[in-house]
Amino acid sequence: MKENRAINLEVIVKRLLVKDVISDEYIGKEILVCGWVKTKRVSKDIVFLIINDGSTQDTLQLIIFSNNSVFHNLDHCNTGASIMAKGILKESPGKGQKFEMEVSEIVVFGDADPEKYPLQKKGHTLEFLREIGHLRSRTNTFSAIFRLRNVVSMAIHEFFQERGFIWVHTPIITSNDCEGAGEMFTVTSLDLSILSMNQDSTIDFSQDFFGRQAFLTVSGQLEAEFLAMSFGKVYTFGPAFRAENSNTSRHLSEFWMVEPEMAFADLRDDIKLAEDFLRFLCKVIIEKGEKELLFLENKYKRIVIEELGRISETNFTHISYAEAIKELEKSKEVFEFPIKWGMDLQSEHERYLTEKIAKGPVIITDFPKEIKAFYMRLNDDEKTVAAMDVLVPRVGEIIGGSQREERLNVLEKRMIEMGISTESLQWYLDLRRFGTAPHAGFGMGLERFLQYITGMINIRDVIPCPRAPKNIGF
Ligand code: 4AD
Ligand code: MG
Numbered sequence: 001m002k003e004n005r006a007i008n009l010e011v012i013v014k015r016l017l018v019k020d021v022i023s024d025e026y027i028g029k030e031i032l033v034c035g036w037v038k039t040k041r042v043s044k045d046i047v048f049l050i051i052n053d054g055s056t057q058d059t060l061q062l063i064i065f066s067n068n069s070v071f072h073n074l075d076h077c078n079t080g081a082s083i084m085a086k087g088i089l090k091e092s093p094g095k096g097q098k099f100e101m102e103v104s105e106i107v108v109f110g111d112a113d114p115e116k117y118p119l120q121k122k123g124h125t126l127e128f129l130r131e132i133g134h135l136r137s138r139t140n141t142f143s144a145i146f147r148l149r150n151v152v153s154m155a156i157h158e159f160f161q162e163r164g165f166i167w168v169h170t171p172i173i174t175s176n177d178c179e180g181a182g183e184m185f186t187v188t189s190l191d192l193s194i195l196s197m198n199q200d201s202t203i204d205f206s207q208d209f210f211g212r213q214a215f216l217t218v219s220g221q222l223e224a225e226f227l228a229m230s231f232g233k234v235y236t237f238g239p240a241f242r243a244e245n246s247n248t249s250r251h252l253s254e255f256w257m258v259e260p261e262m263a264f265a266d267l268r269d270d271i272k273l274a275e276d277f278l279r280f281l282c283k284v285i286i287e288k289g290e291k292e293l294l295f296l297e298n299k300y301k302r303i304v305i306e307e308l309g310r311i312s313e314t315n316f317t318h319i320s321y322a323e324a325i326k327e328l329e330k331s332k333e334v335f336e337f338p339i340k341w342g343m344d345l346q347s348e349h350e351r352y353l354t355e356k357i358a359k360g361p362v363i364i365t366d367f368p369k370e371i372k373a374f375y376m377r378l379n380d381d382e383k384t385v386a387a388m389d390v391l392v393p394r395v396g397e398i399i400g401g402s403q404r405e406e407r408l409n410v411l412e413k414r415m416i417e418m419g420i421s422t423e424s425l426q427w428y429l430d431l432r433r434f435g436t437a438p439h440a441g442f443g444m445g446l447e448r449f450l451q452y453i454t455g456m457i458n459i460r461d462v463i464p465c466p467r468a469p470k471n472i473g474f
Helices: 002-012 069-073 126-131 140-162 221-231 267-300 305-311 321-330 347-358 408-417 426-433 446-454
Strands: 030-042 046-052 060-065 082-091 099-110 214-216 233-241 254-263 317-320 362-368 384-392 396-403 439-445
Touching (some): 030 099, 046 082, 140 233, 140 267, 140 446, 221 254, 254 446, 267 305, 267 362, 267 439, 267 446, 317 347, 347 362, 347 396, 384 439, 396 446, 439 446
Parallel strands (some): 060 099, 317 362
Antiparallel strands (some): 030 046, 030 082, 046 060, 233 254, 254 439, 384 396, 396 439
């Protein structure tokens, strides 16, 4: 039986991970490894198997000589198969690897039909790999990207924890629309085939699970605000959902967002935090993800590690929305969307400002109040709000934030102006009634940031299971 043999093998020698095997320490010693076969090459007297076990981007070469009885039993050990093998680690005489393992025994846990296994050595397009989302993480590209995702996620925690921010868990199911854009997924336990309607033909959500309409959150900010009003400095880091019908290379319906919120802070503090944060992330990624970055840089020629290095040391360009509009008006570029004060900046404008004007990250502040959310603090001109967006080359906006409106009467007036129900957000207004204070925060989309550092053109290639309109395959 395969299982018994596997257990027997492990009793004799403890399993090592490929990341640990690749060191001089094990030369000449008997070791045991597990993994998936990436390639198999057969010659008259030798079979070469390259395996990867997920512990590292690196692979280990296994060699099986024809004088070993195992040699004749490798018919179903092909690319994609999972195996366990025992043998002696040696220095490799071949090119491309320092070590190799001379196999004495091997167990195939699961074979993979070479006619049907979709990942072939020739390489595949990113579009094709999106269709086999459950297998693409076995490729070098996605292995590198998802490892970097892990590095960035841990660095996010490190940054905020080191600075005394408390990680708070804001809800995924909510009754509020933080961004006020109406782009929310409804969460319901109603039987959709027998919906009861109100007299005005709207759905009667009083019969629903929560007794009112509930949604998947678009942002944890409003709850983070009340937690910041107790802890001073907090951050959320979790999924956000947007039912925006945007089939673009920068939008996901489910993405991860990190949202710090600070009491006793204004827009300047917020901008400083965002800059420090991005500089820190770039520095840590180069330190901890250099191997993966180099792989992606060599393969796709889009990211420049040197550029990330520069960001980790420089100040960002700061301009106001009004100045940005002037720059765009001056430009000789032909934009699809004409430039006018009051317009929302489109991707083409963001790219022009970062790539042509600043040649690096840009922070735009003080946007017209009409194009920003209700919670942003109204400036003295009463036309603009204390908002800031951080834009980077190739991707555009990666951070959106603001100082929050802490004055009860101004906030109430804004909400009414914008048609936002003050009734259901009484708890939010209470924060302005009981010990209000200046406060500020921002949100960074994890996937937008990953797009920037990995050079991936499509945001669907930096998250294991991308969700987008008409797209929920894996
Ligand atoms: O600018 P947004 O909508 O701001 C907020 O949600 C605020 N509540 C944040 C805050 O101040 N606490 O979103 C923040 C960031 C964007 O800059 C972008 O990076 C990302 O979230 N983002 C998306 N990422 C992927 N797909 C989408 N559909 C995204 N929408 C926003
Ligand atoms: Mg935004």
